[in-house]
Amino acid sequence: MSGMGSKMLELDDEDELKDFRACFVDDRSGVNYLDGNSLGRLSRAARDSIMTAIDQEWGVELIRGWEHWGELSFAIGDTLAAELLGAASGQVVVADSTSVNLYKVIMAAHSLVPDRRVLLADLNDFPTDRYILEGIAKANRMELRFIATAMDEPVVADDFAPYLDDDVAVVVLSQVNYRSGALNDLAQIAYTVHSVGAMLVGDLSHSVGAVPIALDDDDIDFAVGCTYKYLNGGPGSPAFLYARRRLQAELTQPIWGWFSARDQFTMAPGYEPVAGIGRFLVGTPPVLQLRALEGALTVVCEAGIERLRAKSLRQTELAIELFEQVLAPHGFRLASPRLGPERGGHVSFEHPHAQELTSILLRDHRVLVDYRAPNRVRFAPSPLYTSFAQVYEGIMALAKAVES
Missing domain, CATH: 3.40.640.10 (Type I PLP-dependent aspartate aminotransferase-like (Major domain))
Structure with missing residues (x-):
């Protein structure tokens, strides 16, 4: 998977929205935040x-x-x-x-x-x-x-x-x-x-x-x-x-x-x-x-909804690609549409221990995602401030969490 990690760096380097990450206040929590569809981060302009x-x-x-x-x-x-x-x-x-x-x-x-x-x-x-x-x-x-x-x-x-x-x-x-x-x-x-x-x-x-x-x-x-x-x-x-x-x-x-x-x-x-x-x-x-x-x-x-949508689709596509590689073998089920035009800005993965896994992600891997009843882990990258590397790291952390 090291090759995949290098690919993430390339995607982030080519990301035309990458400069917008600097528009948000410094994250001192050390958390990989993948819950943007519950509460967005604080921007410097809002503050x-x-x-x-x-x-x-x-x-x-x-x-x-x-x-x-x-x-x-x-x-x-x-x-x-x-x-x-x-x-x-x-x-x-x-x-x-x-x-x-x-x-x-x-x-x-x-x-x-x-x-x-x-x-x-x-x-x-x-x-x-x-x-x-x-x-x-x-x-x-x-x-x-x-x-x-x-x-x-x-x-x-x-x-x-x-x-x-x-x-x-x-x-x-x-x-x-x-x-x-x-x-x-x-x-x-x-x-x-x-x-x-x-x-x-x-x-x-x-x-x-x-x-x-x-x-x-x-x-x-x-x-x-x-x-x-x-x-x-x-x-x-x-x-x-x-x-x-x-x-x-x-x-x-x-x-x-x-x-x-x-x-x-x-x-x-x-x-x-x-x-x-x-x-x-x-x-x-x-x-x-x-x-x-x-x-x-x-x-x-300033970012514009068309650019936001394009990056959002690519990030959720990435999450689904990684799901097939490292989550499906552990009993996860994709609980979102596979086709981009049928999907919004987040993806869900179904697992019998979804709630417990969500807690393990934060406690052991510093990845913050959402749990939704009855058995879903919800990933929501926000294209303004979420990098491709963070999506990759989040999915890989979920795979490690279920292994433990």
């Missing part, structure tokens, strides 16, 4: 941005900072739209958490088709998505239908078709499956969902910053996503919300807050929403976290 907000804005401007803080949710939303989401301006806003935004857009979507009483989702989707849907269904006496898909392969329109009828109001689906990394074709799903008059909500939490997204061209109605994974916005960084422009004037947003009120400072007794995407705001935006995200996005946008 500088939040420190400027603390020292110069909060520290000096005090309440006068609201002269420009109020625009952050919209400005960062437009940056996400243009650079990473394939959407025109005025359709994305950054606020609240993914869970809260998901609740808002599901209810807003239902307000457009109020006579329909069925919600539809994938049983293998992320827990929050399912829990939010369960709560909405119970509170509003709606029916919740789940389809059970092959988790390790993309969901296709035919999976949904038997469950779709003229009583389905909203379909919720992640673009990338959080366990397997399977990449779903949202455009194809949207076409099928719209054929029965239902609305589609996409969860982009595991895809934004990892794969190209085209919300406008794919005719997606609503979408949500977090910013602390591949976008490196930091723990608790605010989520984003997309609502197609043609729907905004007709929908009803369920959480009526001060920041979405028309003529906010008149303090009027009755609620009247502001026009446009701003009607999805609720309370005071988290300024310090928005500033951190603003800084973090400068690095992601």
Whole structure:
């Protein structure tokens, strides 16, 4: 395998994104970090941005900072739209958490088709998505239908078709499956969902910053996503919300807050929403976290989603090649699509002792990856700061861990 090690050095030397590793703060932990789809690393730009907000804005401007803080949710939303989401301006806003935004857009979507009483989702989707849907269904006496898909392969329109009828109001689906990394074709799903008059909500939490997204061209109605994974916005960084422009004037947003009120400072007794995407705001935006995200996005946008996707595919391909050589003989099973176009930014390996192996990796080999129930080790190289050598070292460490 020494020849393979030399190949890694060559790949890293040829990597056109290699200089971006220097954009992140020095890692003093000594950990080989392969968990970028859970929490991205801290960039120097994010740290500088939040420190400027603390020292110069909060520290000096005090309440006068609201002269420009109020625009952050919209400005960062437009940056996400243009650079990473394939959407025109005025359709994305950054606020609240993914869970809260998901609740808002599901209810807003239902307000457009109020006579329909069925919600539809994938049983293998992320827990929050399912829990939010369960709560909405119970509170509003709606029916919740789940389809059970092959988790390790993309969901296709035919999976949904038997469950779709003229009583389905909203379909919720992640673009990338959080366990397997399977990449779903949202455009194809949207076409099928719209054929029965239902609305589609996409969860982009595991895809934004990892794969190209085209919300406008794919005719997606609503979408949500977090910013602390591949976008490196930091723990608790605010989520984003997309609502197609043609729907905004007709929908009803369920959480009526001060920041979405028309003529906010008149303090009027009755609620009247502001026009446009701003009607999805609720309370005071988290300024310090928005500033951190603003800084973090400068690095992601400079690299560009096409280059990020190309490197991500090559790194996950490498992980699969190494899996076949050193993991499969030890009883591992590839739990992700083999074909690049069907795969997001991470790969999973299934093993009966996956949880124990994840702990051994960190304790004995200083490799930090993810465990996902019931039996998966999840590898997520982030192309901005993960080298090819780190991918190689991580897979080899997993092979040593199972041998022990």
